[in-house]
Amino acid sequence: MDLFLQYMANGVVIGSTYVLVAVGLTLIFGILGVVNFAHGEFYMIGGYAGIVAITVLKLPVLPAIAFVLLVAAVVGIAAEAILHKPMKNHDATSSIISSFGLAVALQNAALVVMGPQPQRLNLDVSKIPVLSSLPTDFGPVFLPQQRLLIPIATVLLIAILYVVLRYTWTGRGLRAMAQHATVARLCGVRVERVAIVTFITGAALAGTAGMLMSSVFFVYPIVGNMIALKAFTVVILGGMGNVAGAAVAGLLLGITESLTSAYISNAMRDVVGFVFVILVLLFRPQGLFGKAVERS
Amino acid sequence: MRVYLIALLAFAGLAVAPFGIGGYETNVLMMVLFFVILAVGLDLVTGYCGQFSFATGAFYGIGAYTAAIMTRDFNTTIWVHLPAGAIVAGLFGLLLGIPALRLKGHFLAIVTIAFQTIVYLVISQWTSFTGGQVGLPMPNAGPVTVFGVTLFEFGSLRSYYWLTLAMTALTLLISWRLVNSRLGREWVAIRDDETLASAVGLDTTRGKLTAFVAYAALAGVAGVLTAHSLRGVTPDDYTIWISATVVAMMVVGGRGTFIGPILGAVFLAILPELLGKFAEYKMLIYGVLLVLVVTLMPEGVVGRLRARAAR
Amino acid sequence: MTAPILEARGITKRFGGVVAVNDASLTVGKGQIVGLIGPNGSGKSTMVNLVSGELMPNEGTFLFNGTDITSLPSHRRARLGMARSFQLLRLFHSLSVEDNLLLANHMRMKASIAASIFGRSSAREEEQRARARARELLAWFDLQDFADRPVSALSIGQQRMVEIARGMMSEPSLFVLDEPAAGLSPPNVDKLIQLVRRLRDEFGVSILLVEHVMRVVRDLCDHVVVLDSGVKIAEGAPDAVVKDPVVIEAYIGTGWKRRAQG
Structure with missing residues (x-):
């Protein structure tokens, strides 16, 4: 039983990163209709940006986070310029191919710049105020601060995102676009700006996830492949474009994987999500929580 | 007829090529031919039938591992492996074609990536069956005998090259016949408008499944040839980057143009050899090229030239 | 009635x-x-x-x-x-007018797909007959000059006629x-x-x-x-x-x- 709780906690930690990556992916799809196969690379770049900021530039934690967000913003703007703006008059397959090409290019750029060897961020928690004072033992569950930080940051970021979407003009514009792009445009929503904001948000969420995870797991050039697949799994399970669905599905996938690896086999951990997703696509293409829509 | 004549001349030239070039160049040519088979196969399912696949590397690997595992367990020869690799890969193609019956566009693309990843995980992790990260070695194909008389000994680079060349000719001929048959026309109809295809009485299920099987079987054949000529298999030869490379070859050459993917394969497979010490950047170049071509010239080089000629 | x-x-x-x-x-x-x-x-x-x-x-x-x-x-x-036309025109836009008609006749063809792939004479003759019939129909619709043109090169009115000709091609x-x-x-x-x-x-x-x-x-x-x-x-x-x-x-x-x- 004690071990079970520990596995659940580990699952929540992993699941939280899936949520961060998947929410951005689902936003970009829901608002702009772009299926971004390069989303895992946003995570990878966030991880490397964190490592560079802290170990190379020797920045303290908060400026390091700012650095990661800055890099993510640049990546987001560039990705929008490549994957969204020129693709409006192209068919859907072209945008799939284009983002896939971008993913391959980014992975190999990382391979050239950072090298193939996996790297990890050595975060000295004891020097960080607030974080160092957090407890690490919760009854039978042990969570070091680096891990504990991940679900906390996820909850915070998702809460901020929710408030922005709900109560700001930009948020209303984003939601209007998701509902009906043409009508939103007619009502004066500036589509270009919304598109850029959406990509920056997606890149920032995934980049933050990458930075947080880089103190727990290794970062390497193709780490984004698996993360992107997990995020797609989550997005499909949650229903394409559904943010709340992605949050629930992300935690579910993290916990399922953690339990699979503990009780069945470690090798099955990654396979279980894909089997899930293929089944869901075949039998409930609208996702676990979506409603079936059929149109004349 | 002119097409067949040009093809015949090209193959005749390629057949005598090993006498004029060194072993290294022969190896490069052979690798170009593997990619030609893969790119033409992908063009059948994606270029003609409009069904997306990022799983070329997986089918290529399934063919290669079929040959390697059969060699280890049954001690069979390449003559058995060629049809076996095509059949096993074709069956997996049928399996992947089933989701394509219900899914379109990006959903199908995601499923094919998931499939590619699962196949890679299986061949790299299931050590007892596939040799894991180390892979499996393969002995020479051995002598070719007819009624106990040895015709020639398999093992030299040239013999593998000629076999690959012959198989390339065969697969191109089959693909050419396919796209110019009634079935090929139905594939294009499904690509253009699936609802309409169904409304004029075409069986779109049969159309999509045959395209997937043909694609997978061709990749399987390329896999068997690769496994034998490399004298073994390792999982890293069959990753999603192979899929990406083949997609780039098809897109750059021109989707659905037949000759386009062939030229794309030749160009992109030789490119790293011309880059010299920059060869390690080849995947980076492929990625950038994919983005550029699909943005600026989505119909590919041959597609653009044909459109220009038609005007 | x-x-x-x-x-x-x-x-x-x-x-x-x-x-x-x-x-x-x-x-x-x-x-x-x-x-x-x-x-x-x-x-x-x-x-x-x-x-x-x-x-x-x-x-x-x-x-x-x-x-x-x-x-x-x-x-x-x-x-x-049962044949149909569509409110918003639907044609196979990358194919010629004649091929558009031909596809509507595929379901009536008796030669096997394999015969068509291997270019057997039965399949070839059947296809020639279908093409001849497509030309006849196109002439009936006054479209004979457009048979080899891509459908996208035709006017809306002509495309409408191709759609109806396609329907008739399926008998x-x-x-x-x-x-x-x-x-x-x-x-x-x-x-x-x-x-x-x-x-x-x-x-x-x-x-x-x-x-x-x-x-x-x-x-x-x-x-x-x-x-x-x-x-x-x-x-x-x-x-x-x-x-x-x-x-x-x-x-x-x-x-x-x-x-x-x-």
Whole structure:
């Protein structure tokens, strides 16, 4: 039983990163209709940006986070310029191919710049105020601060995102676009700006996830492949474009994987999500929580 | 007829090529031919039938591992492996074609990536069956005998090259016949408008499944040839980057143009050899090229030239 | 009335909470031209998609030549002899006009796919016959000069004709025409009226005609069915139906409401 709780906690930690990556992916799809196969690379770049900021530039934690967000913003703007703006008059397959090409290019750029060897961020928690004072033992569950930080940051970021979407003009514009792009445009929503904001948000969420995870797991050039697949799994399970669905599905996938690896086999951990997703696509293409829509 | 004549001349030239070039160049040519088979196969399912696949590397690997595992367990020869690799890969193609019956566009693309990843995980992790990260070695194909008389000994680079060349000719001929048959026309109809295809009485299920099987079987054949000529298999030869490379070859050459993917394969497979010490950047170049071509010239080089000629 | 070729009995179709077609029935007799009319959003298009098998009804049955086809997908219905055109033109845009027609004849070809791949003479001769027939039909539609052109090179009016020629290429016994006059200029509408009549008179095809343009309906139809909000509100001879107060109310009423809301 004690071990079970520990596995659940580990699952929540992993699941939280899936949520961060998947929410951005689902936003970009829901608002702009772009299926971004390069989303895992946003995570990878966030991880490397964190490592560079802290170990190379020797920045303290908060400026390091700012650095990661800055890099993510640049990546987001560039990705929008490549994957969204020129693709409006192209068919859907072209945008799939284009983002896939971008993913391959980014992975190999990382391979050239950072090298193939996996790297990890050595975060000295004891020097960080607030974080160092957090407890690490919760009854039978042990969570070091680096891990504990991940679900906390996820909850915070998702809460901020929710408030922005709900109560700001930009948020209303984003939601209007998701509902009906043409009508939103007619009502004066500036589509270009919304598109850029959406990509920056997606890149920032995934980049933050990458930075947080880089103190727990290794970062390497193709780490984004698996993360992107997990995020797609989550997005499909949650229903394409559904943010709340992605949050629930992300935690579910993290916990399922953690339990699979503990009780069945470690090798099955990654396979279980894909089997899930293929089944869901075949039998409930609208996702676990979506409603079936059929149109004349 | 002119097409067949040009093809015949090209193959005749390629057949005598090993006498004029060194072993290294022969190896490069052979690798170009593997990619030609893969790119033409992908063009059948994606270029003609409009069904997306990022799983070329997986089918290529399934063919290669079929040959390697059969060699280890049954001690069979390449003559058995060629049809076996095509059949096993074709069956997996049928399996992947089933989701394509219900899914379109990006959903199908995601499923094919998931499939590619699962196949890679299986061949790299299931050590007892596939040799894991180390892979499996393969002995020479051995002598070719007819009624106990040895015709020639398999093992030299040239013999593998000629076999690959012959198989390339065969697969191109089959693909050419396919796209110019009634079935090929139905594939294009499904690509253009699936609802309409169904409304004029075409069986779109049969159309999509045959395209997937043909694609997978061709990749399987390329896999068997690769496994034998490399004298073994390792999982890293069959990753999603192979899929990406083949997609780039098809897109750059021109989707659905037949000759386009062939030229794309030749160009992109030789490119790293011309880059010299920059060869390690080849995947980076492929990625950038994919983005550029699909943005600026989505119909590919041959597609653009044909459109220009038609005007 | 002649024996029915198509019978729709008690058809209901719901999308989520919206009932698009509600317990509607209609019959097309052999050799008849039956009109299906109604204001915008009355469920005509849904009904056409239900007849052709692109959508499946929640309730009700379809009989075609007396056989139950309710659960058959659209390609099986096409094989039984049902052709259709589309409100928004649909053609295989990367293929030539002739190939567009040829595809509609594939389902009638007897040589196997394998024979076609290996270029056997049986398959080749069959294809030559189909091509000859496509040329004949194109000549009938005055399109013979465009056979080798890509369909995208044709005008909207010509593409409309290619669509109808394609339908005829499949040798149908019932042709469902979904707003064939949409986007045509008045002189072309006159040509269309004559053409549809000739289809029936010369080829003996029964026709279900969904149309907005009243002139087409009055000139052509033997019988008219009126839908409003998915419910059949009237049917009968065209002249009688057009004068029916319920039908006038449905048309003018919604028009008035639309203007008030706009």
